[in-house]
Amino acid sequence: MTPSKIGVTGGAGFIGSHLCERLLAEGREVVAVDDLSHGTTANMASFMQNPGFRFHQMDCRNARELRRVFAGCDAVAHLAAEKIPRYGGALQTLESNVQGAHAACEVALSLDAPVIVTSTSDVYGNATPPFNEEDHVVIGPSTTRRWAYAVSKLYDEHIALAMAEEKGLRPAILRLFNVYGPRNHPTWWGGPVTAFAEALLDGEIMELHGDGRQVRTFTYVTDTVDGFVRALDTQDAVGEIINIGADEPITMIRLATAIQEALEIPGPLRAKLVPYEKIGGRYQDVRCRIPDTEKAARILGFDARVGLSDGLAESVAWHVERRRLMDAGSAGGSVSAA
Numbered sequence: 187m188t189p190s191k192i193g194v195t196g197g198a199g200f201i202g203s204h205l206c207e208r209l210l211a212e213g214r215e216v217v218a219v220d221d222l223s224h225g226t227t228a229n230m231a232s233f234m235q236n237p238g239f240r241f242h243q244m245d246c247r248n249a250r251e252l253r254r255v256f257a258g259c260d261a262v263a264h265l266a267a268e269k270i271p272r273y274g275g276a277l278q279t280l281e282s283n284v285q286g287a288h289a290a291c292e293v294a295l296s297l298d299a300p301v302i303v304t305s306t307s308d309v310y311g312n313a314t315p316p317f318n319e320e321d322h323v324v325i326g327p328s329t330t331r332r333w334a335y336a337v338s339k340l341y342d343e344h345i346a347l348a349m350a351e352e353k354g355l356r357p358a359i360l361r362l363f364n365v366y367g368p369r370n371h372p373t374w375w376g377g378p379v380t381a382f383a384e385a386l387l388d389g390e391i392m393e394l395h396g397d398g399r400q401v402r403t404f405t406y407v408t409d410t411v412d413g414f415v416r417a418l419d420t421q422d423a424v425g426e427i428i429n430i431g432a433d434e435p436i437t438m439i440r441l442a443t444a445i446q447e448a449l450e451i452p453g454p455l456r457a458k459l460v461p462y463e464k465i466g467g468r469y470q471d472v473r474c475r476i477p478d479t480e481k482a483a484r485i486l487g488f489d490a491r492v493g494l495s496d497g498l499a500e501s502v503a504w505h506v507e508r509r510r511l512m513d514a515g516s517a518g519g520s521v522s523a524a
């Protein structure tokens with residue numbers, strides 16, 4: 187019942203590497219694939235030598251090769267994806283996410299294994315918070331580039347559910363809400379926590395989009411990974427869409443303040459507002475993004491446990507340590523782990 191060998195796409199990425207680490211710590215086997223477009227081998231350094239772990243650098247859209255390396259897996263977790271094309275790259279986002287999910291679902295079907303399809307809170311667009319899995323989604327116009335990500339993930343959800351109905355696939359769809367923590371990509375690709383921390387450590391000013399009063403909830407990565415593991419181990423998750431998120435809302439301005447405080451940089455707030463027009467792609471924001479977590483609690487027994495202040499402390503400590511290792515590396519030392 188409980189999967190013992192899991193194929194993970196996007197295993198060298200932020201969330202994927204934490205998922206691999208947790209599964210290996212539980213004594214399970216993991217086969218990870220990643221094309222290293224945004225992930226790194228450093229993310230996997232702490233478990234690369236684990237005898238239960240195998241890594242293959244490859245494009246997960248190659249279904250034939252994916253089937254070969256995932257042979258013997260009794261579950262698949264599909265995380266490989268391109269994220270919000272804030273500054274360009276919508277075509278890559280659409281093609282990669284649509285084709286990647288298709289390949290992962292085909293492979294899971296051929297293995298007769300359940301599959302976790304990783305979706306996003308971005309699919310709700312500007313729905314009315316708190317976002318419930320049954321809600322209508324409110325996506326902006328196609329002329330706004332950022333919605334390409336949400337639409338690609340909605341396609342992934344539909345493909346998985348259609349393959350369930352018509353071919354017997356066993357998918358569980360997880361809609362993740364802003365994840366943060368160590369190993370997150372140190373640019374806007376990793377979202378505001380990492381972008382703000384890196385800006386401050388560079389001695390620069392944090393950029394808050396729009397008026398900075400958007401509301402988000404942030405989920406520490408170990409909590410998100412706990413949601414994945416519970417979904418892998420819960421038969422009742424099959425066929426369901428489930429929000430995985432924390433419910434501690436915060437505005438971007440408050441988040442920026444908290445990160446500056448966590449880095450012990452005295453005030454005033456080192457931030458500036460960036461008008462949406464400056465972002466390009468006819469950018470539109472989501473004003474308030476809060477999950478309804480009732481379904482995750484009911485089906486998975488999931489409850490985010492790491493509070494924002496503890497999670498931010500861990501995150502900024504990682505950013506500081508990452509720089510220390512980079513400096514040591516450039517001074518002749520070796521940079522081994524991230």
Ligand SMILES: NC(=O)c1ccc[n+]([C@@H]2O[C@H](COP(=O)([O-])OP(=O)(O)OC[C@H]3O[C@@H](n4cnc5c(N)ncnc54)[C@H](O)[C@@H]3O)[C@@H](O)[C@H]2O)c1
Binds near residue numbers: 196221
């Ligand atoms: N981080 C968040 O806040 C968040 C929120 C909602 C949903 N998600 C979803 O969670 C998943 C993981 O996101 P993440 O934050 O860890 O991002 P990430 O970029 O760190 O990880 C994604 C990984 O996929 C790899 N990849 C991309 N395309 C690939 C391909 N075609 N073949 C093989 N590997 C490929 C990248 O190299 C990267 O390592 C994604 O599906 C993302 O859409 C993340």
